[in-house]
Amino acid sequence: MLKVLLYFLIGVLPLCYAAFYIGRKKARTGELESGERFHSRPAHYGWYSVIWMAVPSLAVSFIFTILGSSKIFKVPFTMHITTILLVAALGLWYAQKKITHNLRARNFIEKTIKVMLITASLVSILTTIGIVFSILFESMKFFSQVNFFSFITGTEWDPDTAFLEGAGRDASNAAQAQFGSVPIFAGTFMITTIALLVAVPVGLFSAIFMSEYASNRIRGWVKPILEILAGIPTVVYGFFAAITVSPLVVKLAESVGLQADYTNALSPGIVMGIMIIPFVSSLSDDVINAIPQNMREGSLALGMTRSETMKHVLLPAAMPGIVSAVLLALSRAIGETMIVVMAAGLQPRLSWNPLDGMTTVTVRIVDALTGDQSFDSLETLSAFGLGFVLLVITLMLNIVSSIVIRKFRKQYV
Template sequence: MLQYALLGLVPLLLFAYVLGVRRARPMAPGMHFHSAPSYYGWYAVVWVGMPAFGVYGLSLLLRSVGLYDTPALATIAGVLLVAGLGLVYGISRITPELRAIHAVEKTIMRVLLVCSCISVLTTVGIVLSIVFETLQFFKFVSVWEFLTGTTWDPDTAFLQGAGRDGGAVSEAKFGSLPLFAGTFMITGIAMLVAMPVGLLAAIFMSEYASAFARKVSKPTLEILAGIPTVVYGYFAAITVGPLVVHLAESIGLSAVYNNALAPGLVMGVMIIPFVSSLSDDVINAVPQSLREGSMAVGATQSETILRVVLPAAMPGIVSAFLLAVSRAVGETMIVVMAAGLHPNLTANPLESMTTVTVRIVDALIGDQEFNSPLTLSAFALGFVLLVLTLIMNIISLYVVRRFKQHYE
């Protein structure tokens, strides 16, 4: 029912704008207003909308945190009352001396500042929520055991949470090394596929392809980004996995059907558009004068691309690689369908492995209590993954600053 308050504001805001514009028209010869009439209309809209949205937001906040369940009719009446008072006050302030343009611009700046603060506070809230639950997990498991343990076997954790772990029950083990090893293994395989193929495709489309070839190849390549991950999972499990097994057996190697190589290869194909599309955009953004200057001193087209274009576009290319890595690290469905759930600490990609995100999902979808070690382990895994992602961001920023150049 609260949405009716917002619907009631729409005609009031339109009326405020029209009334503000009319109020700003000169009513006598020689009368001049400081700003254009439209700014006075927006000035009236600000005085109607800002207090009304403030009351509406306060009502939602009190309701969401459980402090006070504001009646819907009272909220609607309060919103419309404050909007009406704001309209009267805003119209009364419209005079020739009012600098409406400055007032509206300051309001826009404050709204943008609030939006940026919301995004920052949301990030801080996400981090704090993970940190608090991670600290609860480390009351059951030591940090050293979690970070250096080589066995992930939390199957008996629910007995510990229920206080029924006797001497005959083996202790739950939360060694995360096999999970992160699988994550890095599959992500590394994916990047070995996506980085060279995506970058070379971007170089072809931006430097060598004709207008018609670019018009056809780029949308065709970007179709890969729109395919659901479950389809990639089927492809990895049914086609690529058995193919890897047959190829391995043909050269005398042993491989299981739910190996780590298959999801890595398919995931690499999936993230090729992330690398190629962004890299293509940043390569096209390099000024044409740099290419012409390089060729004017005798460099070939390939030398120009290698020594001029790519160094100039390196910050954007690094950002594309980082985005692709983040996409690969967060992928779950392909790994579940093609590699399985078995945590295995090995350097052989032909064996079964799993990733951190898969185990996070597995820990959160069971019937365990929220404060059980198994459920809380998902937050600990997420926190370590967050820290590793932050380290990758810091490294990428260093690389970007190292290669960044300013062209005028």
Template sequence: MQTNQILATFCGTLLVLGLIAFFLGRSKASRVRAAGTSMHAQPDQYGWFTVLSTAGPAVLVGAVGAFFMLWMGGDIPSFYLLAGSLIVACVGLMAGIYLVKPNFHARKAIEAVVRFMLAGAAMVSIFTTFGILISIVGEAIRFFQMQSFWDFITGTTWDPGASFLVAAGRGGEATSAAQFGSVPLFAGTFMITFIAMLVAIPVGLLSAIYMAEFAPEKVRTVAKPVLEVLAGIPTVVYGFFAAITVAPIIVAVAAFFGIEASFSNALAPGIVMGIMIIPFISSLSDDVISSVPGSMREGALALGMTKSEMIRDVVVPAAMPGIISASLLAVSRALGETMIVVMAAGMRPNLTANPFEDMTTVTVRIVSALTGDLEFGSAETLSAFALGLVLFVVTLSLNFVSVIMIRRFREKYRINNL
């Protein structure tokens, strides 16, 4: 039998064993209860506990075996692994039936299992973070063994040159020394992100204030879903819009004022990226502003404030932790955007403060380095991991700063449950 057939058979058998376990556990608990003995849980709860004792260990054994084969390089035939899991399921079925007794707290046992599952779900983000670090750090260290870390951080020229020839053992054919100065890449990333934030934060926050404080219910019901549709549009569509529509308009406007602008400029992707992330700020800020207690609004109005003053001096400061979180989410989204930049700003590392010139971002260079026919061990390919590591550190630092700011605002306004 093929592996997928064996897996389908395993899942079907485990499902049947689970049904058998549920009915056997519930029927035994019902018989004990019918005999006049007090039970600590309902018969259905004993049935579900029996299902957990049957399926839980079997799934755990299968997962451990799969992890051993995939990550540790073990060789366990699929048939024997799944057969062993089913044997464990049968043993768990018998143990679950045995534990259906008047003095056994099935409800507490189920709650303990659920609590363990929830704790495991909460740990996913932590393990994911460590997984990201493990997958990046090793290759980044290989890159820094080839290139100077200081030159990478402070260099102003990104020119991989013929580094791929060196990796292929043909270094003698290289005509120029490779330069991996990341400053132009991060400068382009931060400039385009800054332009996007100049568009997204004012528009998103003002639209959220309007939706939460001024818009009639009929307008809010229609306008909010329409605004959130922007978040579902593919980024490649935004890229077409930036390259075909926004960039020519920018060039025409710049020419009208006597400014020379490239069709592949940083301003176009920044503006379009800002439009793209407006829903992130608007929707989250709207929810946070709506969560400000009504008593704060009523108290401010009772003291003689106008509605605009109340929003400016009471509602917005009280909702500031959530607004900061929404803005941080938008910044992270902008930092990781690739397609719009490729289509509208180009791929040339250009260190400039002029947003009318072409430039590129870190994520674009990462994609460029990891695609094509380059040798994986070349410095150009490994530079993608170094760029990813630095970008990860930058994003983590932004998260850290935002957490500090959020805590300060919460302490100031004593609002902990927004």
């Protein structure tokens, strides 16, 4: 990285400045000699030269680098440098030729900048395309070997033979690998349900407190404190769940005569619930605040108490917003990784008992991709299959949530 920075400092920057200087000088002397007013300020002509010099040569350099790194054709270093310098000199020469009094340099710069801005905003689109295609492509590979239907409905997840093959060992006499994802999704469902059972009541009542009962001063304190909960790194929550909460849950379960696993679903569920409290509370608070004041006042004027106003007027009106907040929190919980990786189990198990060890989609993805298998092994590909389903679920939750909140906004704001 230092080398690149050095090249940049001693190579590109002085060249750019030289081009700027030449262009500006040309415009200044041209203005004096011909006595005609140039269309733009001299500095614009300087930038004009810089653009003509730098953009084509950087583009050439970029193409060479891409070629080199994708191993199609490795461009030798001297050829790389000479080509770039040649292109730069050509660009500079062309720019100098073009600089006359009626060249609209400022408009040219504006256009170039706009193209640059548009290119930058295409990166976000490219990211999406990259996500969709990389995951779709790899999961297609997976689903060409594993039946999609048996992936969705199967209740046995046993990729161990795929692991043996991936590790290069003969697995012909072992049982066939099974990729039935039902127990994994059941585990995800169980843990997120527990999380929502914690987060929705606490978050909702916190929102009610902040919007209806708290003074502005208290609200200014409470809201950031709640938001700290969402800012704590998930790996920290995971450690907390594994080291503190899990033993606590096991002990509590023993004291009432129940058998609990150390990798039970309850402790990551509870901790994840704590983490998503602010997602529920912040948005719900905003929504309750956005309800027109006259609805609140009308209800109070009829003699309703504040709690009755809340229950019968404000909450029903805010319901779409609250639902969308809960959906957002849900999508957050489903995609949450570190807490479950550290505190939930690895073994997929189909069970209704939250004290049993369970696993989730994200745990299986991490487990499949941090092992030593070759990239094309079936278990690695299964991570992309699971990731694909995860992506679809979270996107759907988001879209539904944004539609619901838009309806709410239309109605009241």
